[in-house]
Amino acid sequence: MRQFPAFFLMDDAHVVIFGDGINAERKARLVAKTNASIRLITDTAPDWAAEYRDRLEMFSSDQAENALFGARFAIVALDGDAEAEAAVALAHAQGVPVNAVDRKHLCDFTVPSILDRGDIVAAVATGGAAPVLAKDIRAKLETLLPERIGDLASLAQRWRPAVKAAIEDETRRRHFWESTLRGAVAEAVHAGDDARAEALMAETLEQFSQSDQTPVGAVHIVGAGPGDPELLTLKAFRLIQQADIVFYDKLVSPEILDMVRRDAERVPVGKSKGEHLVPQDGIHELLIAAAREGKRVVRLKGGDPFIFGRGGEEVDALREAGIEADVVPGITSALGCAASARLPLTHRDHAQSVTFVTGHAQKGGVPDLDWPALARPHQTVVVFMGVGTAGIISEKLREAGLPGDTPVAVIENGTRENEKRAFGQIADLSSVIEARGIKGPALLIIGAVASLPREAQTLIIEKALA
Missing domain, CATH: 3.40.50.720 (NAD(P)-binding Rossmann-like Domain)
Structure with missing residues (x-):
């Protein structure tokens, strides 16, 4: 050095x-x-x-x-x-x-190139060899460090004498700071709720000073997005870097799992059609148990937790158990897959609304959907988990009045390196899926906008040949 x-x-x-x-x-x-x-x-x-x-x-x-x-x-x-x-x-x-x-x-x-967050200051130096690189590294750090992390350091400074007086044991004092600076207190500061942060500090300090038991931890239900690690939100990245334990679904990509803190425990709880590694009630029990052990818990879900991700059920279960549950949204696969395929879900000339539905039937068989509403013109219908019921979906929509030549796009593993795309008409949906060997997870995008990526590609080819 x-x-x-x-x-x-x-x-x-x-x-x-x-x-x-x-x-x-x-x-x-x-x-x-x-x-x-x-x-x-x-x-x-x-x-x-x-x-x-x-x-x-x-x-x-x-x-x-x-x-x-x-x-x-x-x-x-x-x-x-x-x-x-x-x-x-x-x-x-x-x-x-x-x-x-x-x-x-x-x-x-x-x-050096300096990042200033009040009481938190970071500096990057290259010894004069490449100042531009130092600035680039600083810019990356700026995106990773919360804007109010300096305020969190100031809060810790104000409370340090009281904490030292109340908790004599050095190990427990360290556990206290880990609990507060990485838990609910920190989240309150980052959210700009200083009054709540101060109240939580007082409450947590009282718990630590009066009992040998570790206070209950918080659970963060985090959306991992469609798979591309660069589409993970900054808040999601910060939380999986701080987590003690991460419960993750099958739809979470390996690249995102690689971002989880190395010494964090990783527990797969994914479900797929006909295969439930851990039943939903069992997932609730695991989250509650980990939080009661005082762990920083992340429930990592593909896409967005509140769009066909059963995040609402998990929030309800946690709150009934008296455990704080925060939700961090993710880029839903509908947005990620459509953007990856250059496919607008709304378009002034083609679709004035977009509807998200699930193709999975709760008890098997035919999905319980409002088929006449989905068959109306000038809209885009995005079907999650629709590969297995694609034939029924095609049939029901056409029976409800949707023209058989309505464009459809099928996107498997959108935004990932192994992404597959297939385009066709709603009348041929099953054969389109079969021809491309699509098994899922995949989205069905139905409506006039599904033809736009093919039209753009045709235009590019025509210009190249001209």
Whole structure:
């Protein structure tokens, strides 16, 4: 490790900046985000300095030695090489570490790419080798860290003395912080509900201090989306990274399961047609038991938990057991698969509404659907779990008045590497599925919009041949 990362405490500190150009202005703007005052070494009075008049004091070049005395560090942002080298030498004579802008060989330290979340600060440095890469990495971190994580750190700081006084045992104190900073308290802060966060802190601290039992954990019912890991929401990613145990369905892709925290327990509870690895009531019991053990629980479901995912039943069961249940939506497979196939579910010229239905019959046989309503024109019908009943669906829709030449698309494993697509007409639905060897999980998309991807592909080919 050629670079040693460290953070300067900036309370009651001052920083010296040499120069008055654009680089000096940029560094002043950065330093002004801290609590430090700025001493600017310049023989002119740049206009931008007025922005920091309450924090900035100007010194002439012949006063530089006095300005440097006791400085936390100095930044040299001068244009001329000779002037820059002289400023660096002057700072070194005072024992002040220096960063010289665009002069790596003169630097004692480099200024990293900084992510600022209040009390949480992250810095990425490449030693001046590739600043653009540092900025790219910082941007990725910004998408992963909740906007209010600094507020969570501030809350922890305020409560630290009370926690230390109430919980003498160091191990239990660590368990308390894990429970609060990764559980319901953290979620309340991230949601902007500071009053609830404070109340939960007090409640949890009382439970820890008065009992040896671990407080009941929360359960997050999380939508994993259609399969492409890049379609996972940031909140879903954060929760599966924090979970102690994850109960997951068969529709959750291996790529998303790979994102689960390595030391988290993973429990498959998936169901498919004719095969229930764990009955629904059994899933409820597993979730309740894990939460009562104080674990951070994630129930990971393909698509969105509240669209044919039985998430509502699980929420009801948990709340009846007195366990907090939060739901994190996911991109439903209808949206993901349609977008992957460049297929709009609504279109001003073709479909003014979209309807989601399930092709699975609760007791087998014919799905209990409003066939005349689904056969109306100028709409899109998306059928989940409809491969096994495709023949019946085709027959019932045509009996209800849907023309046999209505376009239909069948998309299996949408957004994944093994995605399959088939296009045809509703009258030929069964043969279309059979010809492409589609077994499921797959969606049926019925309506005029189902012809648009084929029309676009035909247009591309025609233009290429022209």
